[in-house]
Amino acid sequence: PAAKLWGGRFSEATDAFVERFTASVMFDQRMALEDIQGSLAHAQMLSEVGVLTADEFQQIAGGLKDIAEEIESGDFPWSVELEDVHMNIEARLTDRIGATGKKLHTGRSRNDQVATDIRLWLRNRIDQIAAELTRLQTGLVNLAEQEADTIMPGFTHLQSAQPVTFGHHLLAWNEMLTRDFERLMDCRKRVNRSPLGAAALAGTSYPINRARTAELLGFDAPTENSLDSVSDRDFAIEFCAFSALLLTHLSRASEELVLWTSSQFDFIDLPDRFCTGSSIMPQKKNPDVPELVRGKTGRVNGHLIALLTLMKSQPLAYNKDNQEDKEPLFDAADTALDCLRAFADMAPALKPKKQNMLAAAGKGFSTATDLADYLVRKGVAFRDAHEIVGQSVAFAIDKDCDLADLSLAELQKFSDVIGDDVFDVLTLEGSVAARDHIGGTAPNQVRAACERARALIATR
Template structure:
């Protein structure tokens, strides 16, 4: 499905045909106490306009407030307050899931006799028509109607009349929005899991192709031991597997239905929550109405899992940035993943990994924002929770797009084998192999460690790697060293010796690739 960017909110929306980059833009509107909601802001397609009061519907409003909830109020809401408290500019992206939930709710109400079959059918047909209007960019999003829920319900009433006012029977926006977010996040997790799998496939391709390509392994960013490029790619595969598992677990707890909890205490209508849950594909219904409408654990858990995944991508990005530098020259990134400099003609900048590294902070911020949002709230629902959506939306968008960028980029990486091998030959990367060689000759490991340390010191002072020393030079440090030591001190000898599950030997890399392919096939 082609990607589109939803107008107003500028978030990527795979299910929305909106285009453009509209913003609310009410800078010139008065915010004085006398400025009331007489001319609601209308946002439609790729432009915005003000309609007079005469142009607006009389959707369940009172003479005083022009609001569906205005019965107990004696004056309209201040215009600035209306804009300040409205969420439609960002929660409109929930429209598909809001309509999905409303169709299921209406179907259930008819099943239990609250609605007639004719009323149900009229509501469902109207909602489907509204979804078509939204996806065609022909829907008027009204800020004075506050949110996605009331905008859709107002349009439904405008289309089908009084029957539209019956849809909200036995339901509150509190359980409605909690349901919408869970439905939306469930779909987002599925998309993200798909991108993780696609990235992992690319890593397996690289690992299989480069199972024997030697590079230096690092600790403290200092040369440690030789590894293969394929083995290094598999390390990222393992991290992403854990990310996948965390998100699968998060999806399980997300997929519990709050609908039917109404405002906080449940409803007096004879609803069938399990039937509604079945219609919406939920695994279960939430067990406590107070918790159902106020719980945002699932969003926090998602942002936690997303933060860990972005941390992994950020670490990977750091390596890619280093490896593409003139100082490392381990890999080449295709031009399509890089940009240049406006002043320095020679530059080829690894912008994709740099941006992913930077964007990790947005997701970490979303996690902390949601934790802070929830920490002081008493039961049950509070208006604070309106602030849950933007960080959640941004975290999901950022993770999904970062994974997509990596899934496109990783299979296209071209290792520079000669440069990696040359780097592995520097820094005494086979020193541990020499120590292990002496252990096999019967010496205690700590003694071997000291012996090899002296040999390395000699090499540093004389500009020689261990493999470049003569047998005579090596025997100065231990008479247990014989001619066969040079097979141990080669890069190939070092990596081949680590021939166990999880080791860097090419045979083990290929076996790990096979296990990884089987894992992906099982999903």
């Protein structure tokens, strides 16, 4: 069995179950390259301040680079007996380069080491997620521009409310994602600080240069307090909160895609490559991708609660509890990235069925508000106009027809201010074009909003 790096004060071997129970190497080996990156910066700094000689640093750096290759090619002999990624790599270094390897851990602890590794790993993931978010948003804005004139029903309570354009609806999704992007960038600022040098909890007695390791690792600055640096995982919680909101937004969009691809709505076609079939019902084409994104929201919400709960009662400074931070964080990041990728691939491929959308927009008296606004322009108070239109709608329901199908004489029974110009406001095109202000659904407003959205994306 591999000798424990901390074995000096122990007089019996670790219980075999305890060894497995306390190990994290099965999951924290995902941070192996970040661990090496951190060690390289630490060793370089130690040589610059004279704690290691230049030759020792060269040996350590050479050994770590060979180990990185070993890991990438899958040849690294991971050992549960060595507990975690940090001790596996450190022990391997000494195996490969001899006694100099034992100097790497000078002025450092696994506590600041692991905090550094997680931040490096997460920063990487954040940048990948940001790129996928941008790809998705670019696809949505392009499609929105194409569909700026495509009329569809707008809903409240999932009941027909007022006509909108498909472009406008897509831009609503885009707005949610813009805020998600801002949240992600804000989180990144707090992720991107270097805890290296906090050592176990109190700092170290060596003449270390924390600004230098921060700089070498691309962090904005060292963290401020050593106790806080090794203990808090609020940056990971923040990332999970970002992920939970992102998935909430993707889940809402997914739910709409599921509804719209049903034969009852039949608003869009989702290409076959994003769907799967049924093993029994030959006719089926199921929107699995959006359904699965909707479902994965649950696990990400769970990870957020897991990390909040993990942190809530921990006294300063590091506690082993924090080893439990990795699996939820990794899975939240993987899930966010996968779901974004699925959506970014899918969005430009959505094919609206314009005739169905238009026909649906005409149902449910969706221009009733326009009729009320028309009466207001003729001098009727809005509340009275509401009542008049309500009676007209009830009359049309009885006749089983739409408002626009009523004759002028029938409409005039409810208000004598109605003239034959009323039929212009009862059209769907007239209704959407009338909502002509910032944030409104008028096609020219949708096109202008696409321009602004594109300009904002270009600043990233």
